[in-house]
Amino acid sequence: MFKLFCTFLFVQMAMTAARVVKRETVLECKQNPIELGIVLDSSSSIRHTDFQKSIKFLQEFLDQYEIGDGRNDVRVSIITFGKGVYPQDSFDLDTYKSKDAVIEAIGKVPHRVGLYTSTGEAIEYMSEKQLSKNVSRPYADRISIVITDGNSQVWRKTRDAAQAARDSGIVIFAVGVGNVRREELLRIAGNESQVVKVDNFDKLEEIKVSLAHKTCIEKELTTTTTTTTTPPPQTQTCGEENPADVYFVFSPAELGTQITSWTTSLISTTVRQDDMEKGFRFGVVSGSCPDDEGFDLDDYTSAEEIDARLATYMQPRMPAMIDHLSNFGYSDMSGGRSHARDVAVLVANGGKKNKGLQGEVNRLQAKGVQVFIADPAGSGIEIEGAITLTGRSAKDASANLVTHLCPTRTGNA
Numbered sequence: 001m002f003k004l005f006c007t008f009l010f011v012q013m014a015m016t017a018a019r020v021v022k023r024e025t026v027l028e029c030k031q032n033p034i035e036l037g038i039v040l041d042s043s044s045s046i047r048h049t050d051f052q053k054s055i056k057f058l059q060e061f062l063d064q065y066e067i068g069d070g071r072n073d074v075r076v077s078i079i080t081f082g083k084g085v086y087p088q089d090s091f092d093l094d095t096y097k098s099k100d101a102v103i104e105a106i107g108k109v110p111h112r113v114g115l116y117t118s119t120g121e122a123i124e125y126m127s128e129k130q131l132s133k134n135v136s137r138p139y140a141d142r143i144s145i146v147i148t149d150g151n152s153q154v155w156r157k158t159r160d161a162a163q164a165a166r167d168s169g170i171v172i173f174a175v176g177v178g179n180v181r182r183e184e185l186l187r188i189a190g191n192e193s194q195v196v197k198v199d200n201f202d203k204l205e206e207i208k209v210s211l212a213h214k215t216c217i218e219k220e221l222t223t224t225t226t227t228t229t230t231p232p233p234q235t236q237t238c239g240e241e242n243p244a245d246v247y248f249v250f251s252p253a254e255l256g257t258q259i260t261s262w263t264t265s266l267i268s269t270t271v272r273q274d275d276m277e278k279g280f281r282f283g284v285v286s287g288s289c290p291d292d293e294g295f296d297l298d299d300y301t302s303a304e305e306i307d308a309r310l311a312t313y314m315q316p317r318m319p320a321m322i323d324h325l326s327n328f329g330y331s332d333m334s335g336g337r338s339h340a341r342d343v344a345v346l347v348a349n350g351g352k353k354n355k356g357l358q359g360e361v362n363r364l365q366a367k368g369v370q371v372f373i374a375d376p377a378g379s380g381i382e383i384e385g386a387i388t389l390t391g392r393s394a395k396d397a398s399a400n401l402v403t404h405l406c407p408t409r410t411g412n413a
């Protein structure tokens with residue numbers, strides 16, 4: 001039988017609208033029927049020796065349970081992930097009927113060295129295929145343990161898949177190793193008490209008993225006293241407190257391939273920032289079609305007409321883009337919100353075509369738009385009424401932009 005009997009005292013604080021309820025509780029923990037779904041990182045960021053340490057940890061962790069097909073036994077499934085999921089290495093709740101068989105099968109799980117971290121896809125697979133209500137015992141707790149050493153590339157997929165799993169009744173524990181961000185683990189577990197983080201794979205040995213304790217039944221003997229208090233204010237994210245509609249404005253034709261790549265990196269890095277998750281909307285104004293398009297064989301009949309069209313390619317694109325942004329960008333039809341700040345990030349090319357930039361900034365300011373200038377060439381451009389982002393790298397410029405958009409939160413971090 002499961003031997004994790006833990007008896008201890010603690011004070012539980014339950015916040016209500018007008019009172020604090022203090023409970024002095026005795027907990028007695030013992031095994032209950034569990035459907036246990038393991039989600040294991042098998043990506044390339046993990047060295048082979050460290051992957052084997054995670055396998056050993058799982059084997060010793062599972063050895064604490066009474067695993068089998070009895071009514072009160074634990075049943076186990078596993079799915080590994082890296083670049084996608086690896087169903088060929090997985091097994092389901094009903095695949096093995098004994099502890100020895102499960103532990104042996106865990107030992108045979110290979111390290112796939114995936115060049116990606118598809119955590120969300122793996123959680124979705126566990127939730128919908130391995131621990132769904134259709135294949136689980138209706139009276140058993142459904143618990144998943146996600147072990148990862150890295151941040152998923154598509155963090156919103158991870159967040160949404162974990163939320164869907166928890167909404168279906170699955171309790172998720174997130175075990176992070178090394179440099180994985182705590183925010184990533186919290187998005188997976190949904191509760192700080194279900195997040196466990198260790199410095200390296202050797203430290204997994206130290207958490208196997210405490211992690212097992214977290215899956216026990218808690219039987220309470222409670223005495224309650226009530227005192228009146230004022231609940232603390234709920235904190236809002238930066239975007240919830242002060243939402244913004246943010247446009248990035250740039251012309252690939254003027255910037256060239258290298259600086260355009262820098263610009264797309266700036267945008268991608270910014271929209272992935274945690275502080276940008278709620279309350280912010282992002283758009284791009286790029287080029288000035290149809291001016292940037294070519295022309296067909298029968299569009300012009302004389303050299304003079306062709307020369308006139310070619311001359312348009314030499315004109316700065318920024319004025320036309322600002323026209324479009326001012327007239328349509330922040331409108332309802334483009335997704336603009338009346339209660340949100342209007343923000344524009346203009347990407348300068350560092351050349352002579354920046355001479356008219358002051359006038360474009362003035363036009364945007366007259367419309368109530370807050371203007372930032374991204375200066376990837378590091379030309380030291382300064383425009384009155386606009387804030388020039390510091391940092392030559394796209395990552396540094398993005399961090400500086402987020403600092404300005406969320407000054408209080410970023411400053412306190």
